[in-house]
Amino acid sequence: MYQPELETLPREKLRALQDERLKRVVAYLYERVPFYRKALDEAGVDPKAFRGLEDLHRLPFTRKTDLRDHYPFGLFAVPREEVARIHASSGTTGKPTVVGYTKRDLQIFAEVVARSLAAAGARPGMMLHNAYGYGLFTGGLGLHGGAEALGMTVVPVSGGMTERQVMLIQDFRPEVISCTPSYAQTLAEEFRKRGVSPEDLSLEYAVLGAEPWTEAIRKQVDEGLGVRSTNIYGLSEIIGPGVANECVEERKGSHIWEDHFLPEVVDPDTGEPLPEGRVGVLVFTTLTKEAMPLLRYWTGDLTFLTYEPCTCGRTHVRMGPILGRTDDMLIIRGVNVYPTQVEAVLLGIPEVEPYYQIVLRREGTLDEAELKVEVSEAFFQEIGKKALSDEVIEADHRLHALREKVARKVKDTIGVTMRVTLLAPGEAPRSEGGKLKRVLDLRK
Ligand code: ADP
Ligand code: K
Ligand code: ZN
Numbered sequence: 001m002y003q004p005e006l007e008t009l010p011r012e013k014l015r016a017l018q019d020e021r022l023k024r025v026v027a028y029l030y031e032r033v034p035f036y037r038k039a040l041d042e043a044g045v046d047p048k049a050f051r052g053l054e055d056l057h058r059l060p061f062t063r064k065t066d067l068r069d070h071y072p073f074g075l076f077a078v079p080r081e082e083v084a085r086i087h088a089s090s091g092t093t094g095k096p097t098v099v100g101y102t103k104r105d106l107q108i109f110a111e112v113v114a115r116s117l118a119a120a121g122a123r124p125g126m127m128l129h130n131a132y133g134y135g136l137f138t139g140g141l142g143l144h145g146g147a148e149a150l151g152m153t154v155v156p157v158s159g160g161m162t163e164r165q166v167m168l169i170q171d172f173r174p175e176v177i178s179c180t181p182s183y184a185q186t187l188a189e190e191f192r193k194r195g196v197s198p199e200d201l202s203l204e205y206a207v208l209g210a211e212p213w214t215e216a217i218r219k220q221v222d223e224g225l226g227v228r229s230t231n232i233y234g235l236s237e238i239i240g241p242g243v244a245n246e247c248v249e250e251r252k253g254s255h256i257w258e259d260h261f262l263p264e265v266v267d268p269d270t271g272e273p274l275p276e277g278r279v280g281v282l283v284f285t286t287l288t289k290e291a292m293p294l295l296r297y298w299t300g301d302l303t304f305l306t307y308e309p310c311t312c313g314r315t316h317v318r319m320g321p322i323l324g325r326t327d328d329m330l331i332i333r334g335v336n337v338y339p340t341q342v343e344a345v346l347l348g349i350p351e352v353e354p355y356y357q358i359v360l361r362r363e364g365t366l367d368e369a370e371l372k373v374e375v376s377e378a379f380f381q382e383i384g385k386k387a388l389s390d391e392v393i394e395a396d397h398r399l400h401a402l403r404e405k406v407a408r409k410v411k412d413t414i415g416v417t418m419r420v421t422l423l424a425p426g427e428a429p430r431s432e433g434g435k436l437k438r439v440l441d442l443r444k
Pocket of ligand 3: 246247249250255310311312313314
């Protein structure tokens, strides 16, 4: 364990710590963030009379829209000068969800990721092949900081360029890899194609997250890479990856680092807290964050909690796998995508209409996204076509160029590669009164 004393803290001591920290964060936010002062006033919560954990359910929820409404820095509780780093993830509109960290927040971020890596089997001196994307996403830099804190040798490979990744894994001989589960499947497949057997690989542990996965995928990755893989869970609003991680001993639920992140599971419709074991929406209150603490953040992720003691000795509660989401966020190769973001891109391209459909398939191990979009009536007339087919598009350089343009704009703004199919005016599905199904998810 990276911080054995904290990770095995008896539950009554853990509760006392949470209780004290919860009171502190409520008072801190009331003092510093106008949004929370107003929300707490409206909920009738007086920070001076607030009794900690027993009053938790009286606190208002915070939602993704609250972050968007205060874009970019409106929920920061410290002056911008005290923010040491910014990260961002996809929001429901074109604007990302922005989060900030003080120096101390970054230190805690590194600590919880170090705990996660240690729980996953990593030890100081081991090498980490970190194939999470670096940049505004929290994945790459998040794992990086934690691995350094643990005392590992970090290889900051980032995502993509599978050929090179495969070469580096063979040449550098890392013991640990971190990436999305679907990318781990891709790498396993690539090694198999090259006739490299799992026994010849140096890898022992894989830390996989950022997207939902199953025991079937675990089996494939474990066998294909010759590793024991564990789940890492997190979201940028709370800190990034490392909010929770499975212990490699049991691999039955992910320990949530509860001295920093206070979890609840609530009814998706009523917001009422649910008893242990029941599936509902995961909600977090950050207990130690300085730059942007959040009260009862509604993750939209569906899962359950179990307080049953774990054989690994850690006392922190475990969450089950993510069983789904309550909003329309899609996760394509670990990247969060909202259909409205696609719509915003299409609205900026005069030759197409915002009539579209996203079709998701699983081809091999990776998500494949197809974007079907209608060309505008004016453009259609201008190029003098009667119908559109693959042959017609291939033969016409203007249609060809338009398809490339749409794909590039989607990639540049959303960060996801989509295969674009152009439809003639009127060909995309229209609403017939009810809610239009913009997304066809054929991955399951
Ligand atoms: P990250 O870039 O670390 O994935 P984001 O804030 O972009 O963080 O995305 C967070 C969302 O990703 C979560 O709310 C959840 O829906 C999904 N997610 C992250 N980790 C997992 C995981 N281990 N299993 C399932 N879903 C996950
Ligand atoms: K994600
Ligand atoms: Zn455990």
